[in-house]
Amino acid sequence: MKKQISWDKVKAGTQSVWGGETDVFPHRATQAPTVNSVAYGYDDLDEWIQVAKGEKEGYIYGRNTNPTLDVLEEKIRILEGAQAATSFSSGMAAISNTLFAHLKSGDRVVASKDTYGGTSKIFLEFLPQYGIEVKLCDTTDHHQIEKEVAKGCQLLYLETPTNPTLKIQDINKLSEAGKSVGALVAVDNTLATPINQQPLALGADLVIHSATKFLCGHSDALGGLVCGNPEQIKKIFHFREINGATLGANAAYLILRGMKTLALRMERHNSNALELARCLLEHPKIDTVFYPGLDTHPSFDTAAEQMKGFGGVLSFSLSGTEDLIPAFLTKLNFAHAAAHLGSVDTIVGPPKTTSHVENTVEERSYLGIPENLVRCSVGIENIDDIKRDFLQALDQL
Ligand SMILES: Cc1ncc(COP(=O)(O)O)c(C=O)c1O
Numbered sequence: 582m583k584k585q586i587s588w589d590k591v592k593a594g595t596q597s598v599w600g601g602e603t604d605v606f607p608h609r610a611t612q613a614p615t616v617n618s619v620a621y622g623y624d625d626l627d628e629w630i631q632v633a634k635g636e637k638e639g640y641i642y643g644r645n646t647n648p649t650l651d652v653l654e655e656k657i658r659i660l661e662g663a664q665a666a667t668s669f670s671s672g673m674a675a676i677s678n679t680l681f682a683h684l685k686s687g688d689r690v691v692a693s694k695d696t697y698g699g700t701s702k703i704f705l706e707f708l709p710q711y712g713i714e715v716k717l718c719d720t721t722d723h724h725q726i727e728k729e730v731a732k733g734c735q736l737l738y739l740e741t742p743t744n745p746t747l748k749i750q751d752i753n754k755l756s757e758a759g760k761s762v763g764a765l766v767a768v769d770n771t772l773a774t775p776i777n778q779q780p781l782a783l784g785a786d787l788v789i790h791s792a793t794k795f796l797c798g799h800s801d802a803l804g805g806l807v808c809g810n811p812e813q814i815k816k817i818f819h820f821r822e823i824n825g826a827t828l829g830a831n832a833a834y835l836i837l838r839g840m841k842t843l844a845l846r847m848e849r850h851n852s853n854a855l856e857l858a859r860c861l862l863e864h865p866k867i868d869t870v871f872y873p874g875l876d877t878h879p880s881f882d883t884a885a886e887q888m889k890g891f892g893g894v895l896s897f898s899l900s901g902t903e904d905l906i907p908a909f910l911t912k913l914n915f916a917h918a919a920a921h922l923g924s925v926d927t928i929v930g931p932p933k934t935t936s937h938v939e940n941t942v943e944e945r946s947y948l949g950i951p952e953n954l955v956r957c958s959v960g961i962e963n964i965d966d967i968k969r970d971f972l973q974a975l976d977q978l
Contacts, residue, residue: 593660597840601613629641643827672804678826691718692715692738694947727754738769741769741773743772771789787813795922847893851891853962854874857968858895864975867897905978908978915970919935920938925960928958931952936956
């Protein structure tokens with residue numbers, strides 16, 4: 582029997598473990614089964630037709646729906662406090678499907694300048710090809726964003742904190758601006774996760790995740806998720822089931838398993854990143870540290886108001902030239918030099934070879950990303966070991 586649970590009365594730590602997993606699975610399995618079957622058989626043609634038409638619950642074909650994906654979508658729906666959710670083969674698939682499902686030729690999008698590199702490619706390269714106008718604004722200039730929104734737009738796209746410079750946007754304030762012109766407000770919540778920030782509760786319409794990052798948490802599966810109201814999600818789901826950016830069941834299972842420890846991991850990511858940021862701030866070989874949990878961050882007050890924790894990602898610029906970066910990276914013992922973030926293990930890399938590798942030097946400069954910047958996704962290791970490791974690497978430069 583389906584259990585009726587008031588999830589809004591359940592804390593995030595319990596939602597992470599039990600969300601989507603309170604009903605009885607086949608064979609009374611205690612864990613969500615990974616259903617790899619592409620097709621589902623029917624003895625009764627009438628029942629098959631009913632399921633195909635959506636008049637009866639059931640599964641037909643794996644590009645459309647899958648029982649393992651259902652569990653994952655329900656877990657993120659509960660964690661984000663949304664009415665509906667759908668899944669994708671990657672974070673970029675989630676972003677592009679959301680944009681292409683909702684926009685048409687002649688529409689106008691207002692977005693911030695420094696979104697994730699792949700997202701900014703969609704804004705700069707692909708949407709204009711389809712006759713969709715994109716106005717990129719200074720990420721933290723809320724006055725400019727409000728002014729551009731007031732000129733009229735169908736979609737306002739936010740990302741906060743941003744990757745890799747950890748800028749903060751006021752979701753509540755900007756959602757109000759979007760709503761006043763009838764625009765959909767979408768927020769990329771990848772860096773914060775629902776443990777630290779819930780954009781829908783702050784007024785946004787859609788929340789997007791690269792589930793590849795903190796949600797999965799173990800660097801072993803790609804995925805994307807979008808939450809919103811049933812009408813919006815149906816539209817996005819329909820676009821996805823036709824273009825085929827469906828998440829695989831094995832990846833969905835890995836993300837589900839990772840999400841069981843999401844609340845626990847985020848507590849540790851939050852405290853580790855804050856401690857490392859404070860430690861790096863003191864070091865003579867570091868110029869600037871970008872982390873929204875530092876009270877020196879220009880948007881610390883907004884971050885403190887809308888976030889429960891400041892997340893596991895920080896970035897910093899090394900004093901001197903960018904030539905020091907390779908030496909620094911190779912001297913670290915407990916950090917992968919890799920193009921990724923959000924894992925249990927610490928990961929470092931310069932944005933020019935990671936998040937913004939697809940951008941030119943001019944584009945990175947336009948996006949406000951210094952060439953000597955190092956992004957660091959702080960893992961869940963013991964922070965004393967990580968601090969000691971970073972300090973010995975810096976001292977050798
Ligand atoms: C903030 C943000 N959004 C979206 C993406 C894209 O996610 P994926 O690599 O899963 O496609 C990334 C990837 O790094 C990201 O950092």
